[in-house]
Structures are given as C-alpha cells and as structure tokens.
Amino acid sequence: MKKNRRDFLKKAGAASVAGGAAVGASTLAAPYVKAQSKIKWRLQTYAGAALAEHVIKPSIDSFNKVANGEMEIELYFADQLVPTGELFRAMQRGTIDAVQSDDDSIAAPVDISVFGGYFPFATRYSLDVPVLFNEYGLKEIWEEAYGEVDGVTWLSAGAWDPCHFNTVDPIRSLEDLKGKRVFTFPTAGRFLSRFGVVPVSLPWEDIEVAVQTGELDGIAWSGITEDYTVGWADVTNYFLTNNISGAWCGSYFANTERWEALPAHLQELFRLCMDSSHYYRQHWYWGGEAKLRTQGTKLKLTTIPDEEWKTVENEAFKFWDEIAKESPRNARVIEIFKQYAETMANAGKPYRYS
Numbered sequence: 001m002k003k004n005r006r007d008f009l010k011k012a013g014a015a016s017v018a019g020g021a022a023v024g025a026s027t028l029a030a031p032y033v034k035a036q037s038k039i040k041w042r043l044q045t046y047a048g049a050a051l052a053e054h055v056i057k058p059s060i061d062s063f064n065k066v067a068n069g070e071m072e073i074e075l076y077f078a079d080q081l082v083p084t085g086e087l088f089r090a091m092q093r094g095t096i097d098a099v100q101s102d103d104d105s106i107a108a109p110v111d112i113s114v115f116g117g118y119f120p121f122a123t124r125y126s127l128d129v130p131v132l133f134n135e136y137g138l139k140e141i142w143e144e145a146y147g148e149v150d151g152v153t154w155l156s157a158g159a160w161d162p163c164h165f166n167t168v169d170p171i172r173s174l175e176d177l178k179g180k181r182v183f184t185f186p187t188a189g190r191f192l193s194r195f196g197v198v199p200v201s202l203p204w205e206d207i208e209v210a211v212q213t214g215e216l217d218g219i220a221w222s223g224i225t226e227d228y229t230v231g232w233a234d235v236t237n238y239f240l241t242n243n244i245s246g247a248w249c250g251s252y253f254a255n256t257e258r259w260e261a262l263p264a265h266l267q268e269l270f271r272l273c274m275d276s277s278h279y280y281r282q283h284w285y286w287g288g289e290a291k292l293r294t295q296g297t298k299l300k301l302t303t304i305p306d307e308e309w310k311t312v313e314n315e316a317f318k319f320w321d322e323i324a325k326e327s328p329r330n331a332r333v334i335e336i337f338k339q340y341a342e343t344m345a346n347a348g349k350p351y352r353y354s
Helices: 002-019 022-029 049-055 057-066 084-093 111-115 128-135 138-146 186-195 204-212 224-230 256-261 264-295 306-324 328-347
Strands: 039-045 071-076 098-101 152-159 164-167 181-184 198-200 218-222 238-240 249-255 300-302
Touching (some): 049 264, 057 264, 084 098, 111 328, 152 264, 181 186, 249 256
Parallel strands (some): 039 071, 238 300
Antiparallel strands (some): 152 249
C-alpha cells in the first residue's frame, strides 16, 4: 500500500510538470500549514509567581501543549511587565495581549468594575460566581459593558477564594479593626473604611516586607490558602474567620484585535483552558480553606461574634444601594444580587445557613 501511494505521488508530480498543471501539484503539497509563523501572546496575571502556580499556570501550560506549535502564550506575573493598575490600558495599546485579574484592580473604565474582586457580601461560596454569571445574567451584562470600550474584549469570569483578614495582632471585635493599615482591593477598601480600616495600595510583591517593617498591620486580600501559599502566614499571626465576601470574582480579558485575529479553534481552546482554570481553583481553594484552618500551624484563628458581625452585613446592603445609584447598569447588577440572595436564603441549607 505504501509503495502504491509513492507511485501515485510520483505520477501525479510528473503529470503536472508534463501537462503544465501546476495547480494539481500545489494541491498535493498544501495540507501541511505548520510552516506559518507561530502566534505569540504575552499574558500578565494579577498573581505573584507562587500563587500563579495554581491560579493560572496549569491552564496556560495545557494551552501551549495542545496548541501544538501553532500558538504560545508567555505568562508574566504580578507587575512583571506593567503595574497591575495599568494593565487595562496596556492591553488596549497592545503592549500585552491578555490579562487575568479582577476589573477593580486593573482600573477597567466601566461602571461595573466595582463588582470585580471582592464586592461585599455578594457571594457566600465560590460556586455563587459561576451561577451568577451563567444562570442569572451577569455574563450578558459584562459583555455589554466591555462592548462599549474600544480595544479590549472581556472573555470569562470565575471564582477565587473568600476575603478574610490575616493580621499581626488579633481581631476579635469591630473595635480592633479601627486604625489598622490593611492591604486590600479598591472597592473592598472603600467599604472597610467605614469600620476604621485604613486601606493601603502597594505592589503585590512588596506586601510581605511591608508587614515585616510595620507599614502594614494586616491583609484583607485572600483566604487562608493564599496566606500559606504566598508566604503571608509567615509574617502575620492571626486569621479572622469572618469574611466580607465568599469568593473573589476575577476575569480573563484580551486585546480585541489580537483576539479576533485568532483562528476559531484557538479561541475555543483558550475558552476550554479558562474553564479548566476556573475548575482547578474551585477544588484547590475549597479544600485548602478547610484543611489549613484545621491543620495549619502558622495562624491562630479569631472570630468576631455573629451578632456584632451582622452590623457589617447590614452596612453592606446600604453600600449596595449606594452603588446602584452610580449607573442604571450597576442598578441591574444589584437587583440580580438581591434576587439571588433571596433565592439562596429561601432555599435554605446547604445553600444558606443564616
């Protein structure tokens, strides 16, 4: 059979030369197109190197493997190419091709950016984020908002860990929060300032040293899994079990021109890898939060009593109404949050315990 195929190719080539049928010869040679230049992207994540090993690197490694030489994504960590707060503009300009972060931290010029990161008490569990986007309409609202911005395409949102405090000194009451200099996200800091917290913005890689030098009293940027993973559990002493959000909401974005230039199969591959990343984080964080609370040896757990913490929740709902007044679209998001919260409360256990 192999001999017959070689004979056929020889005859076909000879016939094309003898008869001037160049088209026939080129048709036989055309199917292998891998000689085209490889597509290269630069993607920067919000996360430092240790955290990126979990929140994005496995999916990017998979993409590069399955792309089979057609495309390669170079992964960069927090502030490695540009500061996190400048990521959106850098992506618009084409300095970088894609970003993994929350809308809030990259200063996305859309009204809904306040809902990225940790929006107070919008979620209780990590599964709330994909449900809100895929079943309650947030996906369409995000597509609408970013459709009004030139140069950047929003691709997908997923859940990360809950927002807790890890601190040098123990927090056992709201009074203990007053005056504490805390690294956190913009909107979360805006809310926490109502309780005397002093929000501090610093490059991600500087946080550990800032705690050691006393520039920071604590961090409200993650759950306990990240505290251990990135080294913050080595420089703080306490972990507050109360949280202001059950899950961080982060997204993937791409430069629109570069995204639209991708062949359809590579776009689909990237979507699959985003979903893979979202899935990995669901089990990594969920398991890690419980394991490190019960088996971790570096951080002592503290708790603000439920009746006192209820005042923080009540204040969050006032904050919701203030955000709703900032734009009609924000009001639509808040209405979805309220409907969702009511549904979960009425469903009862295990959806909501209180």
